[in-house]
Structure formats: C-alpha cells, structure tokens
Amino acid sequence: MSSSPVKYLEKGNGFPVVFIHGYCEAKEMWESFIEGLPETIRVLIPDLPGFGESPLPEGDFTIDDIAELLIEWLDDLNIEECIVVGHSLGGYVALSMAKYHPDRLKGFCLFHSSAFPDDETKKETRNKTITFVEKNGVKVFAESFVPQLFYVSNRAACSADIDKTVALVSNTNSKALIQYAKAMRDRHDRTDVMREFEEPILIIAGENDGAVPAAKSKEMADISKSASLLLLEETGHKGMFEKSETTQKAIIEFVSSVSQ
Secondary structure (H helix, E strand, O other): OOOOOOOOEEEEEOEEEEEEOOOOHHHHHHHHHOOOOOOOEEEEEEEEOOOOOOOOOOOOOHHHHHHHHHHHHHHHOOOOOOEEEOOOOHHHHHHHHHOHHHEEEEHHHHHHHHHHHOOOOHHHHHHHHHHHOOOOOHHHHHHOOOOHHHHHHOOOOHHHHHHHHHHHHHOOOHHHHHHHHHHHHHHOOOHHHHOOOOEEEEEEOOOOOOOOOHHHHHHHHHOOOEEEEEEOOOOOHHHHHHHHHHHHHHHHHOOOOOOO
C-alpha cells in the first residue's frame, strides 16, 4: 500500500506503465482504453494532485512540483523504472519526470501533448479560461470546452465519451482548474528533453488537434533522436476515444519494445 496522497487505479502484472490524464480529468478517463491492453502490462493510473480523489497541494505549484509528487508516489510503490504515457497536461508532467529523473523512465509517450512552452496566444487563452471559470463556474466551462477536443466529424460517434468527459470535467474543483491553468501557462520549454532523452519516445498526435498542432508534433519528432510519431487522420485531441484501437495497438507495441 502507498502512503502517498495520490490515489490510483491498478490492473495487470508485468512492466509498470503509468497513464497520466489530462487537464480537469481523472483516472476514470483511461478506463475504457486500458480494457484493450493485455494483463501482461501493469497499468497504474493516478489522479493528478487536485483532480479526482487526490488532494490539491497547498498554495501555488508548478508542473515540476506535480512531477515530483508522482516520483514520490512511485517511490512509495517501490517502482524504480516505468514507462509513462501522458495525455496533454499529463505529457507536460511526463516531460518534467524525464528531465529530472531520466533514470526512472524506460521511455515515455506524449499523447496529444507538447514539449514546447505556451506562446503568447496560448497564454492569453489560459488567462481567459481562468476568468471564464471565475465568472461562470466549472460546469458551464466543461460543456463548452470538452466537445471541441474531439474532431467535428467524430463527435456523433463519440457522444458517450464526450458525455463521460463532460461529467469528469464538471466535477473538477475550481481552485484546481485555476491553479493548473497557471501552471501550464508558466511551464518551461522542454524541447531539451526531446533532444537529450536517450530512451524511446512515442508521440501520438491528431491531424486535426486544435490544442497541439500536428506541425508541432512533427517538429518534436524531428528534434529527438529516439522518437517515433503516430499521426492520426481525422482526429482531434482525444485519440484514445477517436481512434481507440489504433492507439491501443501503438501503446502495446511501444511497451513491448521498450520493456524488453
């Protein structure tokens, strides 16, 4: 048992693979995805501090602070090496883990995520999110924010997944939402990690992802000496739902090759 305040789901046996959810979500976001993974993978899915059942840290914090809390959680579980799969915000956390604890990661996957810092336009979007939530509340934000993460032609087929995600986001503590928006806005450039990390990296990107442009994902793959890129056609920011079988297969193959 872990004494860490980080709450998590676990299934399977074998090499540990940590799945980190995105902004304003929780461990349940990965539930349907991991059903397609073999029992020979030890899947661990934490609630990032402040989301789901994990308590929010006191005061302001950075993405690096969150990464350190996850390293402490891994220490509690006596996990010395793992693979990290990070979706969006989860990818920022994975990059920080790879920067400061490269020996702990046998590889990592950026799942619709970016090593580049926010540009001025993106920073302004984060600030507008904070203002919007302060004025309108989390539920109204969730209902407007979530559908846009899915490519428009996939929204009807993914309606159940959209509804589930809206419900998850609606349950977010407004303070956590605001604190993480600031942490993402102010996070560091991590392209140095892409250049210097020597273990395998998988980049999963959507051709129609409005949050992480495909061109940026291609640029990250070019920067790295150990990265491979899976570019999903007609896909937005939610490939685990929009292209579940393709992305499950990619993760299984990545884990298999890395954990040998």
